[in-house]
Amino acid sequence: MNSLENKVVLITGASSGIGEACARIFAQGGAKLILNARRQDSLEKLAKELNEKYGSECQLLPFDVRDRSSVELNVRSLPASWSNIEVLINNAGLSRGLDPLQDGKIEDWEEMIDTNIKGLLYMTRHITPKMIEQGSGHVINIGSIAGHDTYPKGNVYCATKAAVRTLSEGLKQDLLGTPVRVSCIDPGLVQTEFSLVRFRGEQEKAEKTYQGLTPLSPEDVADVIYFCATRPPHVNISEMLVIPTDQSGSTMVHRNSES
Numbered sequence: 001m002n003s004l005e006n007k008v009v010l011i012t013g014a015s016s017g018i019g020e021a022c023a024r025i026f027a028q029g030g031a032k033l034i035l036n037a038r039r040q041d042s043l044e045k046l047a048k049e050l051n052e053k054y055g056s057e058c059q060l061l062p063f064d065v066r067d068r069s070s071v072e073l074n075v076r077s078l079p080a081s082w083s084n085i086e087v088l089i090n091n092a093g094l095s096r097g098l099d100p101l102q103d104g105k106i107e108d109w110e111e112m113i114d115t116n117i118k119g120l121l122y123m124t125r126h127i128t129p130k131m132i133e134q135g136s137g138h139v140i141n142i143g144s145i146a147g148h149d150t151y152p153k154g155n156v157y158c159a160t161k162a163a164v165r166t167l168s169e170g171l172k173q174d175l176l177g178t179p180v181r182v183s184c185i186d187p188g189l190v191q192t193e194f195s196l197v198r199f200r201g202e203q204e205k206a207e208k209t210y211q212g213l214t215p216l217s218p219e220d221v222a223d224v225i226y227f228c229a230t231r232p233p234h235v236n237i238s239e240m241l242v243i244p245t246d247q248s249g250s251t252m253v254h255r256n257s258e259s
Contacts, residue, residue: 001032001098001230001232002229002230002231002232003029003030003089003230004026004030004031004086004229004230005027005030005031006030006031006032007032007086007087008031008033008034008082008083008084008086009031009032009033009034009085009086009087009088009229010033010034010036010061010085010087010088010089010127011026011033011034011035011036011067011089011091012037012065012089012091012092012123013036013037013091013093014033014036014037014043014046014091015037015038015039015042015043015046016037016042016188016193017190017192017193018091018093018142018192018218018225019037019089019091019150020218020220021045021219021221022091022222022225022226023035023050023060024050024219024222024224025222025223025226026086026087026226026229027050027054027056028054029226029230030054031056031076031086031087032057032059032082033047033050033056033057033058033059034058034059034061034078034082034085035047035060036060036061036062036063036065036074036092037062038062038063040060040062041062044137046058056070059082059232061074063093065115065119065120065123066111066115066258068086068118068122071119071122071126072122072126073125075123075126075127076126078105083130083135084121084130084142085127085137086131086136086138087138087139087255088123088124088127088139088140088142089119089140089142089225090119090123090124090139090140090141090142091142092115092120093115093119093120093142093161093164094111094115094116094197095106095112095157095197095198095199096111096112096197096200097154097198098154098198098199099153100152100155104155104156108156109156111214112156112157112160116157116160116163116164117160117163117164117167118163118200120164121167124146124167124171128171128175128180131180131219132175132178132180134161135179136179136233137179137180137181138182138183138228138229139168139179139180139181139182140178140182140184140185140189140225140228140229141164141167141168141181141182141183141185142164142184142185142187142221142225143161143164143168143184143185143186144158144161144164144186144187145186145188145241145247145249146161146162147162147163147164147165147186147217147251148162148165148181148186148241148250149249149250149251150162150250151163151250151251152251154250155258158161161186164184165184165186168182168183168238168239169184170236172236172238179233181233181236182227182236182238183225183228183236183237183240184239184240185221185224185225185228185237185239185240185242186225186239186240186241186242186243187216187221187243188215188216188242188244188247188250189209189210189213189216189243189244190215190216190217190218190220190221191210191216191217191243191247192218193220195207195209195210198245211212212255212256212257213244213246213247213253213255213256214244215244216242216244219241220242224240224242
């Protein structure tokens with residue numbers, strides 16, 4: 001097992017869902033955490049809790065990964081003792097709307113593309129050179145079953161997650177010959193704020209996504225991410241598709257009719 005005790009782990013989208021669950025499990029493993037999200041108050045609350053429970057050291061980077069200049073500035077301004085990032089978890093991502101492409105809202109497309117693809121690229125571009133220089137590192141990208149299996153009205157979101165999968169493969173190829181590892185974790189249905197964000201706060205509509213089945217929890221996915229990060233340095237888990245037992249594809253879900 002590869003110990004992460006006192007190693008620096010950067011998590012984007014750390015204020016909720018899978019990112020928050022990752023912060024908790026990596027804190028338990030003794031990692032030093034750099035937590036990124038747009039909501040500073042949520043990051044502060046999480047950092048306080050992790051410090052009280054596990055004595056975790058946390059650096060907070062409250063910015064939007066879509067903003068390239070903020071990515072550059074924040075990564076460059078990290079204190080020397082925090083700049084040797086061992087694990088980058090590119091978790092920040094979202095879906096907006098559920099419309100046929102011909103009726104899609106261009107602003108929704110741009111938000112998904114800028115967050116899910118460009119934000120991931122900005123973070124990776126500014127962190128991997130230091131990983132190569134220090135002789136160790138691991139980039140873990142959070143994709144989706146949607147990157148394997150397109151579903152109706154998911155068009156642009158599915159395309160962004162297919163891009164995450166392809167970019168992960170390309171990055172591993174480009175890093176061949178270095179000690180830096182690359183993983184892509186592709187979850188199925190996970191009960192987070194994902195559907196609430198997709199439907200812009202419509203609670204009832206969001207809850208129907210998970211009705212009648214047992215979805216994954218953020219902790220289920222964080223366990224898998226932690227497992228990948230703690231394999232011996234010569235082991236690279238390139239890709240994992242993680243789905244609930246009640247799901248076998250993007251649109252193939254078993255729902256209990258009594259629920």
